[in-house]
Amino acid sequence: MAQGASFPYEQVAEIGGGAYGTVYKARDVESGKFVALKSVRVQTDQDGLPISTVREVALLKRLEQFDHPNVVRLMDVCAIQRTDQETKVTLVFEHVDQDLKTYLEKAPVPGLPPDRIKDLMRQLLCGLGFLHSNRVMHRDLKPENILVTSQGQVKLADFGLARIYSCHMALTPVVVTLWYRPPEVLLRSSYATPVDIWSTGCIFAEMFRRKPLFCGESEADQLGKIFEVIGLPSEEEWPKDVTISRKHFPPLFPRPITDFVPEMDEQGAELMLEMLTFDPLKRISALNALEHEYLKEEETPDTERESVAVP
């Protein structure tokens, strides 16, 4: 079979290293539209494509049916055999020019207006709530994979990829930024959907600060930086199943979050603290965050878009 012909995309440019492989900008030959190609090489043994890959990609396809406004569209999936032992699975996503990182960089001084931040947060949490209610966690949320269209629409990208790639990651040395990682991941404790809320809290702060909140250089350094803000958790709060001892960290008291994010109002600060809660079980959920006073108040036209939200 001529597989070249069945792959109607021509590469235009490399748009990012990404932790899991190169991402290409490409053009759909038929429609002329730009797409983002993400490929993963999967070991295919004698049982064909691994179950995990089949299930995870099928899950992404299922999410696609909901057509959620705050989630990037998955337009196409291709499986092409490279060698006997390797199959390349290419995911074709809609291409959005801009991510939150560049969006923040481009914002004129003194940064984004508070209402804009509120709107971005609403959309971000809306997309996240949708993923979480479908039992998908992002696990690697950061400004680089939060896309912002020219109309200001937020679209989450790269969710669920972590699991597709995880079985094959041993092959490539992965450099993932630590800055948005929650304490439970840094401590190698068990984790679930609250990881994304932590990252969202960090990103929330970054929208005001226009620079990251916690810039650790190692996992321990990252934890140290976190405790400088939220204080060292009590002995009871420290997870039981971790090897890293609480004694390694200096006893620190929590400092007011407004010391680090000065431009924020009281309700925003309150929500941020609920997101940056050490104990994942006590951390606010995406759906509850959407109900929070900070995001609730005025009924802007944006709520129309959000009413389509979580199925």
Place this chain on the structure above:
Amino acid sequence: MAKTGFCEAKPLLDLHKKAEERRPPLRTWANACGPKDRRHPQEGAEPRRSQKVEPECRWERRLPVSIKDGIITGYYENVGLLNECSDKAMLLYHHGFQGLHSLLRHEVEKAMEKLDLTWDRACAWDMFEHMIRNQYRNTFLSAELPRPFTDATRTVLVDWLIQVHEMLHFQDETLYLAINLMNRGLRQIKVSTANLQLLGVVCLFLAAKKEECLLPEVSELCYLMDNGYTKRQLLRMERKVLSGLQFDLSHCPPLHFLLLTASIARCSAKVVWMARYLLELSLLEGQCVVYLPMQLAGAVLCLARRVLQEPPTPDGDTAWCIASSIHIGSETALLRIMHILAGAAAKAHCRENRATFVKYSSALTMHVSSHPVLQNALCLLALPPLHT
């Protein structure tokens, strides 16, 4: 939903032999398209994408999907299907739509939880709404198959897959998913007649990858096809199917609607087995692909109740009334499905493709397929046989 396919690793070949003892040889299909055919695959024969649409089906598709009022189009309004409890229905209607809706919602949530279709009762109704919306994706506009495939070849393949599925001790969901993938594959992927069996087996393999915990080895699958294809060919077909179907393996099996409705309607075990038998027969009928899973489930339950004629109880009637307020669709569609399946059940025992008949004649399934009334099932509908 996916439970362990086998409890222990049983040698497949033994199962195969046992199965062969009690029913016609499994590999008839493989024998039918001999190795000569396979060496010269007719790749040129391009499947024709059918544009022709039966007006009736198109209408079915355009049914409102709005859940709030859409699913409460109980066919009591359409009258006549079930006279015996129409008084009860009137009673419910007196309480008004709102009452029936909240009653139904409560029952659906309970049943979803009981059947393990939801992980959280709070999400149950949302999940149910999603099932309803999603089922439109699993039906086809037309029953017509691209050339050179015919309903007859399809039926032979489905019958064989039902046997393989049973031998491998897979879940029923896996079978429904496999046949759905195959129906889509037949229409969306270019396959030659010689590779038809390969397509079928790959669909079953992929369905198992989605639903099952334990998978057969590729070599075992090749053995089941008389080694008429190599492992390499099978894996190539796997990639072709996955790409062709865009990795879209989501399917809402009609079986879930059946079990859900039966649970709400408090149907007896025998009615449920009978309905499951009839539903599985629908897999063999090419014409059934145009109907919604919910319609199929509703129709087989109605038919099963008519066949078994269990004495009515007040509680049972009320429960049935609540359950039947779910069914989407016209009475015409339901009657038509009942008609097709009554015809299929009547001749199931003497057909060449009788894997389902044999499966449901066992004690485990309460011998439903050999129920005497089934042979005259069409008389129950008081209609002449369909012209097919």
